[in-house]
Amino acid sequence: MKVFILISVIASLVCINTSLAAVITVGKGKDVATIHQAIDKANNGDTVLVYPGEYHEKNILINKSIALIGIDRPVIDGDHAYEMISVAASNVVVKGFRVQHSGKSSLNDIAAIKIYSSSYVTIENNIVDDSFFGIFANNASSCTIRNNYLTAYNKGEQESGNGIHCWKSDSMHIQNNTATGFRDGIYFEFVTHSIISRNLSEKNIRYGLHFMFSHNDTYVSNTFRNNGAGVAVMFTHGVKMINNVFENNWGAASYGLLLKEISDSYIQDNRFLENTMGIYMEGTSRIALVKNLFKKNGYAMKIMASCADNKLYLNNFLGNSFDVGTNGSISLNEFKNNYWDKYEGYDLNRDGIGDVPYRPISLYSMIVEQNPPAMMLFRSFIVTLLDKTEKVIPAIIPENLKDNYPSMKQLSL
Amino acid sequence: MQKILKYVVVDILRSRIVLAYTLFLLLISFSIFNLEDNPEKGLLSLLNLILFIVPLISIIFSTIYFYNSSEFIELMVSQPIKRKSIWLSLFGGLAVSLGVAFFVGAGIPILIYQPNITGFLMIIAGLFLSVIFIAIALLSSVITRDKAKGIGIAILLWLYFAVIFDGLVLFLLFQFADYPLEKVMVGISSLNPIDLSRILILLQLDVSALMGYTGAVFKDFFGTATGITISFSVLILWIVIPVFLSLRKFKSKDL
DSSP states (O other): OHHHHHHHHHHHHHHHHHHHOOEEEESTTSSBSSHHHHHHHOOTTOEEEEOSSEEOOSOEEEOSSOEEEESSOOEEEOTTTSOOEEEOSSSOEEESOEEEOOOOOTTTTOEEEEEESOBSOEEESOEEESOSEEEEEESOBSOEEESOEEEOOOOSSTTOOOSEEEEEEESOEEESOEEESSSSSEEEEEEESOEEESOEEESOSSOSEEEESOTTOEEESOEEESOSSEEEEEEEESOEEESOEEEOOOSTTOEEEEEEEEESOEEESOEEESOSEEEEEESOBSOEEESOEEESOSEEEEEOTTOEEEEEESOEEESOSEEEEOSSSOOEEEEESOEETTOOOOOTTOSSBOSSOBOOBOHHHHHHHHOGGGGGGTTOHHHHHHHHHHHHSOSSSOTTOSBSSOBSSOOOO | OHHHHHHHHHHHHHTSHHHHHHHHHHHHHHHHHHHOSSHHHHHHHHHHHHHHHHHHHHHHHHHHHHHHTHHHHHHHHHSSOOHHHHHHHHHHHHHHHHHHHHIIIIIHHHHHHOOSHHHHHHHHHHHHHHHHHHHHHHHHHHHOOOHHHHHHHHHHHHHIIIIIHHHHHHHHHHHTTTSOOHHHHHHHHTTOHHHHHHHHHHHHHOHHHHTSHHHHHHHHHHTSHHHHHHHHHHHHHHHHHHHHHHHHHHHTOOO
């Protein structure tokens, strides 16, 4: 008897489901001709299948919980005037489109795909081309943005938008996207508890990644390459950055990673390659920098005197012009067990730890900090002489900025 | 003129000092490249060597050679030969022998381990520095008659170009720290051939460090084709002017 009831319940559920979830097709010779009509016709839970073609429709507003799915990547074109897709309902899927030629407006922040105050929205497998903002999440939560390819061709900072822009959102998943040519590749403001992983952000005008007031977010395995000013993160606590690559950010004001007012965060297994400045830290406290690789940077790190209680353990410093730079005479950070390729000490008891401390900061780097044109004397004999004298009797460089337990061998990370 | 040039070169090679210099350079270059696992770092160590030792040897050797061959010069002057061709052969002989010594001693190891634009630029810079310091040595020694004084002046000149000049620049930088000196620095660097060569090579090596604002100014100037042309023209001027001045002095000198 019980079994019979169960079967009948399941059967009825299946019947209800099929009766609810309709499929509406869009295209030439299909159910309807335009996406607007399809959305008008659809109910919550329906699927709208869009067949290949070019759709020049003004501002498609999705205000029902539907799945909008493109087959063979149909084109939605904004004719350089409109926003293309606006999502204003929860549980929406937008998948498989080519969205191109959005309008430009600094007043409305026009985006190719924009989410308004919704949750559980999935944006995936879309190509966004020539857009002001790429994908814009406004007051969203628990949304997934993945496998999108975003390109813009903006010239100036003022007249361009961001690739993936999230504002006042929570629990977002940003995964495996590519953003090129925007102002900031990925921009977060007031976004919490989110995971950003495996994205590529390159050749953006300003920052590859830019976030502020975005607490407790995790960044894993992203690549930030060749952006105007690298990556800037500010006014945030509880950030985890793991296994990211920061490379080729060159310029007078360019940083691999700029940390400003960051606290209680964790930065591990990242690679900083060939940046003007690997990490620039200002007002940063209680963060752990562990097992990172700094290779061929101008400055591997610049730690301003406003930083305190940071722990720098087990990092590799290879082929940097300067290992550490600073602006003050105090240092409240702890260096331990790092490998420095410029270390000249010895290890008598053969425990792999150098017996004399390493001072990663040179007098010359402090001179350059105060007086940038002194760069002209880089690697000249007088500079070497000054540095050697200062290392023997430190007078100007911070006395306690040193690694007391430098590793003798390069660490395998 | 060719005969005198040939004679000078043979005479220098016979003295074996140049041979020892070549072997010394070879030994140091090969050991630097073999000891450093990273050839780029080897190039940096070699850079210091070139900027330091090559000018020193060039200036001291040329000065001593000039004083030692004063009798030979007197003999030549008594012959119906133009003073100009005597002087230029002397300069040419020194330039050829020390240039070849540098090329064999440092150039060949660089070509073996770092056959790229940086290595190439380094060889050119080394050759220029050799010749420039020969020219400077000839000028200083034609002015002073006394051998001890002449050698002393040569050492002082080397010290000035290798160390004191940079010290003065550093001093000036701090005195005028409130002024934008980036562009001025480009000009000042051309007052010292050692600094000029160093900056030219470094722009190939440490691009990321130099990309601060000063670096950007340097890169804008020295990184462009015009900048490189101008810097090499300045280096050539550093040869031509001392040679010309010394020639004028030598022509009217009472031997």
